[in-house]
Amino acid sequence: MPVQLYPHQVKALEETKDFNRVAYYLDMGLGKTFVGSEKMIQLHARENLIVCQKSKVQDWIDHFYNNYRITPFDLTDKDDFDLFFEWDSIIPLEVDYYKPKIAVINYELAFRRPELLKLEHFTLMLDESSMITNPTAKRTKFIHKLNPDNVILLSGTPTGGKYEKLWSQLHLLGWNISKKLFLNQYTVTEKIDDGSGFKRNVIVDYKNVDRLKLKLKQHGCIFMKTDEVFDLPEQVQIPVEVTNTKEFRYFMRNDLVTLSDGTELIGDTKLTKRMYARQLCGQYSKAKLSAFQDLIESTDDRLIVFYNFNEELAKMKSIVESLEKPVSIVNGSIKDLDAYETESDSVTFVQYQAGAMGLNLQKSNKIIYFTLPQSSELFEQSMKRIHRIGQKNNCFYYLLMVKNSVEQQILETLKQRKNYDDALFIKYEGEFQ
Helix, strand or coil: CCCCCCCHHHHHCCCCCCCCCCEECCCCCCCCHHHHHHHHHHHHCCCEEEECHHHHHHHHHHHHHHHHHCCCCCCCCCCHHHHHHHHHHCCHHHHHCCCEEEEEEEEHHCCCCCHHHHHCCCCCCCCCEEHHHCCCHHHHHHHCCCCCCEEEEECCCCCCCHHHHHEEEEECCCCCHHHHHHHHHHEEEEEEEEECCEEEEEEEEEEHHHHHHHHHHHHHEEEEEEHHHHCCCCCEEEEEEEEECCCHHHHHHHCCCCCCCEEECCCCHHHHHHHHHHCCCCCCHHHHHHHHHHHHEEEEEEEEEECCCCCHCCCCCCHHHHCCCCEEECCCEEEEEEHHCCCCCCCCEEEEHCCCCCCCCCCCCEEEEECCCCCCHHHHHHHHCCCCCCCCCCEEEEEEECCCHHHHHHHHHHHHHHCCCCHHHHCCCCCCC
């Protein structure tokens, strides 16, 4: 049976029917996977390459098998990799001429496979195209060396609130504007002291946003927010403030502190000072750990907890286990959702980098943020793990915040970046002469 699409998905495909290079910047939960897949099928390329996060490789394989009865080649497997390139010499072309060859590989492995540069006349689809926003990264340079006939970009947070991150994606869509000219036309910079006595140009704002949105539209970009097409439940953020500590204040004044257990924190660079300041508001904050325990004890509902550092996980997991609640974990080394799937009072710990994108966790409607990420993209993506199609209840987000600390600065930056990102999703219908 043909895939049944929602009206907004049909609309996105209709608006890009004349484009062979497109970007579907659809809000998380709006089904970018199906829109991208349908566009790929419509483009009729014999060979198709999907590049995604490592955790999503099997999901893409299952998606095409379950919905299109096509079994993609898993290019993370050496045998499948070799078979993909040998397939047409093994199987006569007329046998499966009408069935596209689809291969899936993750970003981290793709640039280590120079054989992919031999591909010709193919469709390239990038899932979470925000993964190539850094033009100097190996993965981005490799993607730009590929020579596809068609390009499909998928992302719910294409910029993370930073328009400069669009440039490498737009390059793939055929907008041949230099990075220097792009920055000159659309960003506002100021010279700011970086703390070492030297001043450097820092992007502080954006300009000509309506013109940028028109150019994006002309190059096959579709922006769509969830509330445009679905009446999803409300999202409610609830700050849970806890007291600051003398250790944090001492560290911020002196760049070092010795904790009661003998741990010594030395912020001898901007980077280490920022990291330890965040940890003093997280794993080393007894007040926050106590507030976390209070939240866990206050409900028997299924809970999702986002965190940054491994030590945060260790201390929170100890608290949850002492309360005899079932635990699931998703991080760089573990993906165990058994308790989440089967236990209504479970607590699921998710590390931002490993699980803020791609997971469907709408069995829960409550998220606890033990600490905040520094990336607007990860923060926005994390909230959509529960606020998506199929969610029937209002969604609540508990932000554990240390008063008068670096965490409030981080939250303000995340809000500012969200405002910039949202501006791109507001449709611009004008024209320029």
